[in-house]
Amino acid sequence: MHFEPTRAAGLARLSDFLPRAGRDYANSRNYDDGVPEDGARRNVSQLSPWLHAGLIDEGEVLDAVLAEHSPRTAEKFISEVFWRIYFKGYLEQRPGIWRGFCEQRDRSIGELDDNAGLRRAYEEATGGRTGIEAFDHWARELVETGYLHNHARMWFASIWIFTLKLDWTLGADFFLRHLMDGDAASNTLSWRWVGGLHTTGKTYLARESNIARYTANMTAGPLEAQGLASEAPALSEGEEYGRQGLALPDRPARDAFDAPYALILHDEAASHVPLALPRPPDLVIGAPRPEARSSREIGSHARAFARGAVENGLAEAADTFGCERRMWEMSDDLSNQLAAAGLKRIAIPFLPTGWIRDALMPELAPIFEQGDAIDLLGDLDRATWPHAKAGFFGVKKKIEGVLAEVGITG
Ligand SMILES: Cc1cc2nc3c(=O)[nH]c(=O)nc-3n(C[C@H](O)[C@H](O)[C@H](O)COP(=O)(O)OP(=O)(O)OC[C@H]3O[C@@H](n4cnc5c(N)ncnc54)[C@H](O)[C@@H]3O)c2cc1C
Known part of the structure; x- marks a missing residue:
């Protein structure tokens, strides 16, 4: 497909x-x-x-x-x-988990430069050269297609952590860089779940027989996975990530849209349609940031899907609303773009915890502080x-x- x-x-x-x-x-x-x-x-x-x-x-x-x-x-x-x-x-409610992941990942990436043995093991794993047929198959499939089946993600993460004994944040980073659906929440928390950091004491152990059973319909027959760890002792970490209150944006009043405004579309909200805006924007701005997923290279599928989604969403929005469109790239100054269009107000779909918030918020913060930003959060998220x-x-x-x-x- x-x-x-x-x-x-x-x-x-x-x-x-x-x-x-x-x-x-x-x-x-x-x-x-x-x-x-x-x-x-x-x-x-x-x-x-x-x-x-x-x-x-x-x-x-x-x-x-x-x-x-x-x-x-x-x-x-x-x-x-x-x-x-x-x-x-x-x-x-636990944004510290994302910050903790980023810090540990950056430290682990640094260690790859300093430790040749670790670097070799990491390169064998991400290059699909460990000798564990199933794992190597998925490592290649991920890079070549940008997608993995859920069960394959579970087996892969488990083998990474418990058999290859590599740091979980490097595995989560490998997924984020290559999955078209790479998501700060689903990815980080699923890796933590496999490693026993999400549900205390509960881990996921990949088994050879289970992999053979659930890959039995593959054209070349079931995947082999010999030599897997027989135990999955839960990982531990120094940090306790307590829950903080949810600070959800208020539902915008209808008159919030009366003054002219620019709509910003981004990696996690690339179409205007689900937003059901009560009044059309006067300008649409696209802000793709796939490069912000990691300091390491982003896979071609993940990059192309994220950029393409924002570019296509932007073109559709401009056509629908009959307004101008602009791209806001990492090196551009948003305030100049707004000033050039004679606009002060923006509407932006909620920036969830993760790299997209980290990448965009620093420049948006003054607009929020001046009360010129309409923060759009969907009803389903708000209720759930x-x-x-x-x-x-x-x-x-x-x-x-x-x-x-x-x-x-x-
Ligand atoms: C280690 C690991 C990493 C993962 N990383 C991501 C990620 O970065 N992004 C991501 O979207 N999902 C992630 N998942 C969850 C899940 O694997 C994918 O959402 C699912 O495989 C996507 O394929 P699908 O659309 O065919 O899912 P379907 O089975 O068709 O499910 C429909 C939709 O439900 C949601 N969904 C399904 N299963 C899960 C799940 N276990 N957790 C959260 N949402 C789910 C997805 O949005 C999916 O599109 C991860 C799972 C694991 C075990």
């Missing part, structure tokens, strides 16, 4: 997958059948690149699924979509995040109520 970074391609993928989002998905989602000839897997949706880029949003996906299946039949798929929202809400305080169960038991609250009925 060609992952085209447009809203239309995401919607086409959604409508193709919809008939299989019920029992088919629940029964077959754990199988990694490999990359089919046309690239489009049948048993999972592969919607994550479009969801991450905000070309489509979780609300419209859930609405479409519930229009075709009962809540019970689609329960598994719905709950997976809520895992994404849960992780976002959880990280928002307060429940993402601890484990996923806190969100899971509220799904029905949240869907009713935001009017997602199918």
Whole structure:
């Protein structure tokens, strides 16, 4: 499948997958059948690149699924979509986890330069040359396609941490740099979950027999994974990341949009459609920042999808609103661009904790401080995040109520 970074391609993928989002998905989602000839897997949706880029949003996906299946039949798929929202809400309440990840990752990247043995082990792992067939297969698939099946991500992270005994932050960085859907919350917290840092004492151990069973349908037969660790002792860390209160932006009043404003689209909100703006903007600005994912090189698929999503979203918004568009690159000065357009106010989709916030906030902060920024947070996030305080169960038991609250009925 060609992952085209447009809203239309995401919607086409959604409508193709919809008939299989019920029992088919629940029964077959754990199988990694490999990359089919046309690239489009049948048993999972592969919607994550479009969801991450905000070309489509979780609300419209859930609405479409519930229009075709009962809540019970689609329960598994719905709950997976809520895992994404849960992780976002959880990280928002513990931003220290992201800062801690960045610091440990940067230290570990520094160690690669100083320690030849470590560097060799890291290069063998990321280059798919460890001799563990399954792991090497996924390392290459990630770099070559920009996507990995969920079960492969779990096995890969587990082998990285418990068999190869490499630092988890380097593995999470490898994923972030190459996954088209690379997400500060889902990625960091999933790696921590595998290593036993998310749910205290609970780790994920990859087993040879389990890998063989769930890769049995691959064209060349099941993947081998000999010599894996037989134990997965939980990682530990010095830091305790306490929960802080959620500081959600107020819902903007309708008259907030009365004065002329520029709409900013970014890596995690590249389409204006899910934003449902009450009044058109006077200028649209695209701010792609895939380079900010890491100090190391970003994979070609991740980079192309993120940039393409913002460029296409920008062109569509300018056409729809009949207004001018501009790119705000890392080296540009936003205030000059706004001044040139005679504008002071901006509207910007919420910047979640992660590299996109780190990259854009320093320049945006004065605009927020002057009260000239409209901060747009979707209803589903607003309704779900307060429940993402601890484990996923806190969100899971509220799904029905949240869907009713935001009017997602199918
Ligand atoms: C180590 C590790 C790293 C991961 N890194 C990322 C990441 O950077 N970005 C990312 O979007 N997901 C990440 N995931 C979660 C999950 O693997 C992907 O969301 C999923 O594989 C995407 O494929 P899909 O769209 O076919 O999913 P489907 O199975 O079709 O699910 C539909 C949607 O639900 C969401 N979803 C499904 N499973 C999960 C999950 N376990 N956690 C969070 N959301 C989920 C995704 O948005 C997905 O598109 C990671 C998982 C692990 C174990």
